Each structure stands twice: as C-alpha cells, then as structure tokens.
Amino acid sequence: MSATLTAAPPVRYPPGDLAIWIFILAELAVFAIFFASYAFARMGDVAMFNEYQATLDKGAALINTLALITSSYFVVRAIAAIREDQPKTSVRWLLAALAMGALFLVVKSAEYAHHFGEGVRLSSNTFYMFYLSLTFFHFLHVVLGMVIPAAVALKTHQGAYSASEHTGMETGGVYWHMVDLVWLILFPLVYVMR
C-alpha cells in the first residue's frame, strides 16, 4: 500500500517519442513568433485593432477553448485507461476527445463563414490579416491533431497498446496537448486583450 502512494521517481525524458518533442518545439517557436508579431503590429494602430477585435465572437471562442481543454482532459483519461490495461475504455475516451476536436472545427468554421459573409478578407486590414492567418494556421493543426488520435484509437482497438507498451499513444497525446496549449495563448491575445 505504501509503495503505491510513493511518487514515481523522476525520469530524464518526457513521455512519448523524443522526436515528437523536437517537432513540438519547432511548432511552438513558430507560434511564438506569430504571437509576438501580432502584439508588436498592434502597437502601430491600437484603435484599429480594438475596433475590429470587437467584431469577433467571444462566445464562440469560449466554446472552442472549453472544447480543446476538455478534449485534452479526455486524452489524459485515455492514457490512464491504457495504463490500467483497459483498451476499450481508452478507445471511448479517445473518441470523446475526437468529438471535442470536431466541435472546435464546426464552431471555428461557422465563425469563418460569418466573417467571409461580411466581406472580411486577409487583405481587409492588419488585424484581420493576423486573425485569419493565426487562427487558420491553428485550425490546420487541429485537423492534423485529430488524425493522430483517430489513428491511435484505431490501433488501440486493434490491440497495439497495452499497460506495458503505449508510447505511441503518449506521443499522439502530447501533440494534441500542444494544439490545446497554443490556443490557450491565442484566445486571450486575439479575442480579449486590448
């Protein structure tokens, strides 16, 4: 009993394949440049950025943030389930995570449809240029991120992962968390801060 309550000893490397962490760092560096560029470009015309930021749908952004956070949590539960050697439960959590990802894509697509219907384009102004390029770049990462849990869910269903070997699932999981992590900065920066 006491052994189970003892914290696991620290490990030298993060969960998942080390290569995915290198890839994630490269992705995060690109997003960091995007975020800093947005913030410094805003200095050139604060009033214009504030005016057009007010046209964004904060309710949709809230739903999307909650969808990604919930999706990340479901992935944590999926990995916990496979560690308990419960592949069926793990697959169910992964499918739930995918459903949250799909909700994000639907809500974001509706937002784009609304803006395009209003005549908003990349060339409309600097704010919309950043808004559309930043959020669409992230949108593509969500699409890619959904392919990975879907593949992991399929492999789990086929019995590829177990309590003793689930590195592939952890690798897919950390990529999905990265997609969530980026949105957590993007949401206040683009939708709220002024």
Add this chain to the structure above:
Amino acid sequence: MNTIMKTQIAIRPCTRIYLLLVVLTVVTFAVGYFELLSGNRALFLSLLVLGFALIKGQLIGDFFMGLKGVRGPWRFVILLWLLIPGTLITIAFTLAG
C-alpha cells in the same frame, strides 16, 4: 493492482487541474464579454488574463503533458516557451499603453 492505484492517484489531480482550467477560461471570457477592459484598468486586466493563460499553459505542460515527473532541462521546456512570447506580449501591450 499497483498500476491501477497509481493511475487513480494521478487522475485526481488531473481532474482538479481540468476544473481549474475551465474556471480560468470562464473568468477570461467574462473579462472580455462584460467589456471590463476599458479605461485605466485595461492594461492591468489584459496582463492579468495573459497571466491566467500562462498559468494554464504551465498546468497543461506539467499535468497533461507529464512534465511534472521529468528532471533536467525537459522539465522546463514549456515554461521557457510560455515566458518568451509572454514577455514579448507584455512589453508590446505596455508600450502601446
């Protein structure tokens, strides 16, 4: 048995972290939705919600990505990433007034 107990022990903090992430997200939304970012407090509240985002990011890194149990340079990789754009955004918003 040991694996199951260890996992259950690990899940509880993750559930608490998830609920904390939800609360901080709703607070961030409320600050924007109720247009609290006006006048003298705009910069302070903007940096406050940015601070919430950085805390949320570190929680994701530590508990969801599993970096809390890692020693050495990988332990701080997400924190370092959060601090770089976080500092630049803070500088840009402060200079913009």
